Amino acid sequence: MIKVDVRRKAFGEEEVLRAIRFEMETGETVAILGPSGIGKSTLLRLIVGIDTGFEGKITRPEKIAMVFQEPVLLPWRSVVENLTLVHPQLGTQAALSALERTGIADKAGLFPGQLSLGQQRRLALARAFAGRPELLVMDEPYVSLDPAMAEDMLSLTEALIAETAPAVILVTHSEAEARRLARRCLRLAGKPATIIEEFAAKPASDGWEGHHDRA
Ligand code: ADP
Ligand code: MG
Numbered sequence: 001m002i003k004v005d006v007r008r009k010a011f012g013e014e015e016v017l018r019a020i021r022f023e024m025e026t027g028e029t030v031a032i033l034g035p036s037g038i039g040k041s042t043l044l045r046l047i048v049g050i051d052t053g054f055e056g057k058i059t060r061p062e063k064i065a066m067v068f069q070e071p072v073l074l075p076w077r078s079v080v081e082n083l084t085l086v087h088p089q090l091g092t093q094a095a096l097s098a099l100e101r102t103g104i105a106d107k108a109g110l111f112p113g114q115l116s117l118g119q120q121r122r123l124a125l126a127r128a129f130a131g132r133p134e135l136l137v138m139d140e141p142y143v144s145l146d147p148a149m150a151e152d153m154l155s156l157t158e159a160l161i162a163e164t165a166p167a168v169i170l171v172t173h174s175e176a177e178a179r180r181l182a183r184r185c186l187r188l189a190g191k192p193a194t195i196i197e198e199f200a201a202k203p204a205s206d207g208w209e210g211h212h213d214r215a
Contacts, residue, residue, distance in 0.1 A: 003059040018192040029168040031178030034188030040171040061134035069140045071124035073112040080108040102126040136166045
């Protein structure tokens with residue numbers, strides 16, 4: 001369903017990614033791990049199709065949602081309009097229940113700037129899932145949250161993934177986060193970056209487990 005084959009991605013002389021290949025099934029969650037600056041966000045931009053300047057081929061579904069490191073919201077639209085304007089097929093009632101599901105229904109009439117950072121992230125999450133994406137891509141969505149809030153967001157994300165069943169790509173530099181949400185983890189390293197290791201995180205029920213060195 002999702003096939004990533006990035007042979008080479010460079011910015012001018014700087015080669016950032018090389019020979020990154022993996023495939024994903026519907027409903028699968030894959031974590032991409034690697035230190036800051038390695039090329040994770042660059043890879044995500046290729047996967048979702050925002051950046052098309054690379055050598056290789058990516059097969060992706062039609063309906064893609066992305067959650068960024070900093071929540072990207074419409075500042076002069078109300079919380080509920082941040083859902084209904086992005087998903088016109090979603091009625092106000094459905095938008096309100098999406099807000100209810102993420103615990104911010106009482107904020108429906110406020111502007112995003114009137115929400116705490118945690119509430120803004122909940123809104124970004126509600127909006128991403130409300131479109132029932134086939135592929136959900138998350139770029140370090142829990143960075144700069146305190147541990148309790150990160151835990152809240154993690155369990156909310158876990159529940160929404162279980163309910164909505166999209167394919168999910170989670171980019172993070174936290175191995176704990178990766179292991180929590182994804183069964184399959186890919187580790188990026190090197191310059192240019194490539195996948196140096198693939199390992200199973202959650203206990204596998206279908207026999208896929210253990211370490212596989214790909215270096
Ligand atoms: P990560 O998300 O893992 O922290 P990035 O993908 O943001 O890493 O960046 C990887 C490398 O690519 C960095 O060296 C960064 O400076 C470079 N880079 C990212 N975007 C651009 C761009 N638009 N132009 C030039 N260099 C870029
Ligand atoms: Mg990044």
